[in-house]
Amino acid sequence: MSAQLFQKITSSNHAVKISTLAEALHSTPRQVRYNLDKIDEFLKYNKFQQLIRKPNVGIFYSASSEIVEMIMQKLQEREVQHYIASQEERMDIIIAVLLQQQDYITIDDLAEKLNSSRSTVVKDLNKVRNLLANKHLTILSSTNHGIKITGEEKYLRRASIELLMKNAETQGILSEEMSPILKRINTFSQSEIANMFSNMNIQFIEGCVIEAEKQLETTFSDEAFYALVIHIAIAIKRIKLGRDIVMPYQELKNYETTKEFAAASYIASKLEEEFQLEIPYDEIGYITIHLLGSNVYAANPSSSEDWATLQILTGKILSAVSESLQQESLIQDEQLFSGLLEHLRPAIYRLKNDLKLKNPVLEEIKNNYHHLFQIVKIGMVPVESHVGKFFDDEEIGYFTLHFGAALEKIKTKSEVEKKILVVCSTGLGTARLLSSRLLQLFNVKIVDIIAYRQVSQVLKYQQVDLIVTTLSAKFDLVPWVKVNPLLLEKDVENLKKYLIQYHFQPKNIFAETLKLIEEHCDIKNYDALLLGLTKILRADNMIGQKGVVQPLLRELLTANMIDVNVDVKNWEEVIYAGGKILEEQGLVEHRYVDAMINTVKKMGAYIVITKGIAMPHARPEDGAKKVGMALLTLKNPVNFGSKENDPVSVAIFLCAVDNITHLKALAELMQLLDDDDFKKMADQASSKDEIIAYINSRK
Amino acid sequence: MLTILTVCGNGIGSSIMLKMKIDEICEDHHIKASVESADFNSAQGKKADLIITVKELAYQFEGREVAVVRSYINKKKIEEDVLEILLRIHESKM
Numbered sequence: 001m002s003a004q005l006f007q008k009i010t011s012s013n014h015a016v017k018i019s020t021l022a023e024a025l026h027s028t029p030r031q032v033r034y035n036l037d038k039i040d041e042f043l044k045y046n047k048f049q050q051l052i053r054k055p056n057v058g059i060f061y062s063a064s065s066e067i068v069e070m071i072m073q074k075l076q077e078r079e080v081q082h083y084i085a086s087q088e089e090r091m092d093i094i095i096a097v098l099l100q101q102q103d104y105i106t107i108d109d110l111a112e113k114l115n116s117s118r119s120t121v122v123k124d125l126n127k128v129r130n131l132l133a134n135k136h137l138t139i140l141s142s143t144n145h146g147i148k149i150t151g152e153e154k155y156l157r158r159a160s161i162e163l164l165m166k167n168a169e170t171q172g173i174l175s176e177e178m179s180p181i182l183k184r185i186n187t188f189s190q191s192e193i194a195n196m197f198s199n200m201n202i203q204f205i206e207g208c209v210i211e212a213e214k215q216l217e218t219t220f221s222d223e224a225f226y227a228l229v230i231h232i233a234i235a236i237k238r239i240k241l242g243r244d245i246v247m248p249y250q251e252l253k254n255y256e257t258t259k260e261f262a263a264a265s266y267i268a269s270k271l272e273e274e275f276q277l278e279i280p281y282d283e284i285g286y287i288t289i290h291l292l293g294s295n296v297y298a299a300n301p302s303s304s305e306d307w308a309t310l311q312i313l314t315g316k317i318l319s320a321v322s323e324s325l326q327q328e329s330l331i332q333d334e335q336l337f338s339g340l341l342e343h344l345r346p347a348i349y350r351l352k353n354d355l356k357l358k359n360p361v362l363e364e365i366k367n368n369y370h371h372l373f374q375i376v377k378i379g380m381v382p383v384e385s386h387v388g389k390f391f392d393d394e395e396i397g398y399f400t401l402h403f404g405a406a407l408e409k410i411k412t413k414s415e416v417e418k419k420i421l422v423v424c425s426t427g428l429g430t431a432r433l434l435s436s437r438l439l440q441l442f443n444v445k446i447v448d449i450i451a452y453r454q455v456s457q458v459l460k461y462q463q464v465d466l467i468v469t470t471l472s473a474k475f476d477l478v479p480w481v482k483v484n485p486l487l488l489e490k491d492v493e494n495l496k497k498y499l500i501q502y503h504f505q506p507k508n509i510f511a512e513t514l515k516l517i518e519e520h521c522d523i524k525n526y527d528a529l530l531l532g533l534t535k536i537l538r539a540d541n542m543i544g545q546k547g548v549v550q551p552l553l554r555e556l557l558t559a560n561m562i563d564v565n566v567d568v569k570n571w572e573e574v575i576y577a578g579g580k581i582l583e584e585q586g587l588v589e590h591r592y593v594d595a596m597i598n599t600v601k602k603m604g605a606y607i608v609i610t611k612g613i614a615m616p617h618a619r620p621e622d623g624a625k626k627v628g629m630a631l632l633t634l635k636n637p638v639n640f641g642s643k644e645n646d647p648v649s650v651a652i653f654l655c656a657v658d659n660i661t662h663l664k665a666l667a668e669l670m671q672l673l674d675d676d677d678f679k680k681m682a683d684q685a686s687s688k689d690e691i692i693a694y695i696n697s698r699k
Numbered sequence: 700m701l702t703i704l705t706v707c708g709n710g711i712g713s714s715i716m717l718k719m720k721i722d723e724i725c726e727d728h729h730i731k732a733s734v735e736s737a738d739f740n741s742a743q744g745k746k747a748d749l750i751i752t753v754k755e756l757a758y759q760f761e762g763r764e765v766a767v768v769r770s771y772i773n774k775k776k777i778e779e780d781v782l783e784i785l786l787r788i789h790e791s792k793m
Contacts (some may be wrong), residue, residue: 437741492744603708603739604755609716609771617712619738644769656711659736663715670716673772 001025001035002042003075006061009051010068015058042075090114090124091131092163095149099160102241104145135159153238153245154286154354160234161227162356201274205232208270212263212291224294224346224357231290232267235283236275247282260291293350293357310348313383314341321379321403325372336406343402344383347395351387359394366397369404376400418442418498421458421478422449423469424485436621437487438468442495466498527626550661553668554695556629560585562688564633571605571640571648572597574632575616578653581630588655589623596653605642610673612647612683614640617654624655627662629669631691633682650682672698701725701732701789704747706756710738713771714752720777721751728782730789748788751781764788 008024009016018036022029036059040050048071053059061068093114097105111121125147129139137151137159149156209228213219220228238245255261264287268279314337322330330336350357359365366373377396384390422435435446447462452473458464459477467480474480481498483491513533523529561581568574579593595618600607608614618624630653637647652669656662672678678694685691705721707714714736725732737745739756751766768780 437744441741441744487741487744489744489746599708604753606707606713606753606755606771609713610773615712617709619709620711654712659711659715662711666712666715667719670719670772674774 001027001031002039003072005032005035006039006075007072009059010061010063010072012060015052015054015060017058021059039075043071046071046074087124087127090116090120091128094121094124094128095132095159095163098139098147098149099156099163100237101148104140104142104148106146109146132159135162153243156243157231157234157238157245158354158356161230162358164230164234200233200236202229202233204274205229205236205271208232208267211270212267215263215266216259216291218294220294227356227358228290228294232271232287235286236271236277239277239279239283240275244280245282245286247285252282252285255285255288255292258288258292261285261288264288264291289349289353290355293346293353293355309386310341310344313386314344316382317344317376317379317399320382321375324375324378325407327407330403330406333406336402339402339405340399343398347391347398348383348387350395351383351389351391354389356392357394357398359397361401362394362397365400365404366393369400372403372407373397373400376403418444418465419447419463420444421447421455421462421464421467423452423455423467423473423475423480424449424471432621434468434470434483434485434487438495441487441492468495550664551627553629553665553672554692556627556662556665557631557692557695559688559692561628561630562691563631564685564688564691565635566632567635568638571600571614571638574614574634574638574648574651575600578616578630578632578651581632582628582653582655585628585630587624587626587628589625592618592623592655595619595622600640605640605646608640608642608645608648611645612637612649612679613645613673614648614651615654616651617656620655620657624657626655627657627665628655629653629662629665631682633685633691650679701730701749701785701792702747703732703734704742704745704750705734705736706739706742706750706752706760707736707771708739708756710736710741714738717751717768717771717777720772720774721781723774724778724782725785728786730785732789748792749784 004025005021008021018029018032021027022032025032036051036053043050048067049061049063051059051061063071094110097110097113107118107121107125111118114121116124125139132139132149132151135151135158136155137149140148140150142148206229209220209225209232235245261284264284267287268284271277272279317340318331318337322328347357349355373396376399377391380391380396380399420438422438424434432449435449438444439446447464448458450458452469452471455467455475464478467475467478469475469480469482470485472482479498481491481494483495514530517523517529563577563581566574566577568577575596576593579588579590579596582588583590583593596616599618600616605614607616632651632653634649634651637649639646640648642648654662654666672695675698681694682691685694703721703725705714705717707717718734718736721732721734724730725734735745735747739752739759742750742752743759747763749764749766750760751768752760753769753771754767757765757767764784766781766784768777770776
């Protein structure tokens with residue numbers, strides 16, 4: 001490839017990007033970079049100028065055309081003569097050759113295959129020996145015959161799988177989307193490794209695995225899928241060589257009842273037909289283990305055996321890691337729990353059976369979550385002692401990812417919900433108002449409302465992102481913003497700099513749950529249910545969102561909320577009379593009644609909203625407990641002080657817990673008020689029933 | 700798009716009713732508007748092209764564009780009170 005690559009670079013009169021080169025040569029950027037290094041090595045060795053690489057611009061080479069010509073020629077010659085493999089490549093090839101060799105092979109034969117000298121091969125072999133020792137394999141040397149690889153069949157196969165997976169990755173194969181594995185393997189530059197798959201209908205095997213996925217109602221991860229395909233391919237090769245795998249009888253018995261065993265049997269029968277061979281019973285057991293160990297994405301976790309054990313182990317991991325991280329909230333993270341649970345089942349099978357799952361992002365995980373990785377490693381101990389074996393870093397890496405994601409989530413969540421400390425001179429009154437305004441405008445949490453002198457005390461135990469204060473004071477430890485108690489426009493702008501407002505979009509779980517309960521159950525105590533559900537679902541923010549409980553007017557204006565021909569002397573008595581009903585029915589605290597009166601005193605008789613009708617009400621935080629309405633008709637009309645609409649003969653009281661829950665009833669009420677007949681009817685009504693009948697007649 | 704704030708003392712009753720009426724009026728006259736209701740405290744800090752309220756509260760919004768309505772619910776009266784100013788602002792925004 002080097003000569004071709006060099007030709008592409010020199011034939012262009014400007015710098016060429018690696019991605020462009022990769023495309024032109026039908027290769028991957030990774031391979032291009034690799035070959036660029038080779039060219040540079042070659043140029044250096046032959047004392048030519050190096051390639052010029054400019055980040056974000058590309059590669060170019062400046063030399064006279066004669067020199068370019070000369071380099072080209074040398075490069076081509078070199079490629080024809082021999083390909084110089086790196087030591088790592090040579091080691092891979094040696095292992096590949098050994099694994100496929102039935103009998104001994106001499107070092108000279110190996111050297112020939114590698115285009116290397118005998119001494120190089122001997123040097124490489126020393127390293128190979130160490131490498132294989134870690135994989136429970138040994139190289140036997142015989143003075144007369146050469147060398148040979150030995151070890152348990154399962155370790156031999158695992159070495160083969162690892163070799164193939166590693167090369168698949170080096171060639172950028174796993175990153176390519178779903179192209180048939182056969183094509184990818186054909187791109188291996190090392191024919192010896194590709195040989196492992198010669199005469200093999202890989203597409204057929206892929207088909208079998210896809211079929212197994214369907215039978216198991218699951219989807220394997222890409223890595224697991226290809227590991228499985230490669231495993232089966234190797235198994236077939238080994239069976240053909242007469243190298244059966246042996247599985248302990250008892251273990252085999254354990255698997256026979258699983259649905260994975262059924263799927264494995266199915267795969268085996270298809271393979272027997274296609275490849276004209278007999279697949280031993282133990283081999284089916286081995287495929288079963290691989291199916292069980294394949295990383296499951298979509299399987300139903302409750303359907304698996306050992307459900308309870310897995311739950312307990314997951315809980316142990318979770319609490320150990322949360323404790324070390326001092327992130328108690330992780331224990332509450334259901335998504336994390338189910339993610340870990342789902343991952344744990346196949347991971348345990350892999351661990352039990354020494355199956356390896358390649359983790360292509362392990363290095364990144366270790367770099368980005370170095371500390372977390374160590375904590376998770378310790379957190380996995382309960383599982384390791386359960387199984388009696390240790391996880392390797394690749395597996396730990398996957399678990400680390402789960403925790404990493406959960407931590408990121410916490411981070412963004414706390415970014416959304418800033419913790420605010422409100423500070424004013426007394427910690428009362430205006431500060432309360434200010435707090436409710438802050439809650440309305442921003443997605444924040446008010447951690448406390450305190451007086452100035454308490455600040456240092458509170459900051460000792462409370463984490464605070466921002467102090468909002470009405471005082472002209474300075475704070476050392478935490479950023480602060482001074483605002484007008486009424487929170488004027490400029491204050492809001494100012495605060496926005498600190499508190500970016502995120503749009504809160506609650507999931508509809510709350511409404512859906514409530515709907516379901518309403519549909520299927522008789523509700524004894526609606527309010528208690530609502531309160532309970534709110535607590536469980538932490539849905540304070542969801543209550544009253546559109547689609548949630550918005551009672552109708554007739555549901556609020558019931559008989560006990562209505563009184564007719566009430567005898568009062570002035571507007572205050574009207575409000576007391578209506579307030580009494582609200583209070584008696586448990587909808588408001590007593591202070592709500594005073595607040596209604598204060599509203600009129602402070603802001604005038606605007607509550608007389610149309611001719612002869614008043615609508616006394618106050619703010620939700622003035623002591624409203626539930627959404628509700630009450631209606632009074634007056635024996636003698638009284639004046640509220642409204643030039644336009646006095647005198648008042650009908651009063652409709654309103655109490656609301658937020659800005660939304662009462663909207664439906666309010667809209668209905670408006671229609672009622674638009675209707676001139678309503679007032680006439682109300683004035684003439686001599687009983688509650690007449691009013692209720694009128695309201696019910698208008699749907 | 701016009702932004703309109705309807706304001707009353709407590710922000711849960713009258714101003715919401717007024718918002719509904721303003722929504723209707725805007726629709727009738729093909730004015731694109733986003734109408735929000737607010738109590739008079741929070742209205743201080745909110746941005747809007749037009750604030751609609753009753754005369755008792757109007758003085759709170761000195762220096763801002765305010766329309767005063769005589770009623771929170773009588774659509775005919777509201778329309779008489781706000782339509783002119785609504786159309787004027789709408790056109791200036793075009």
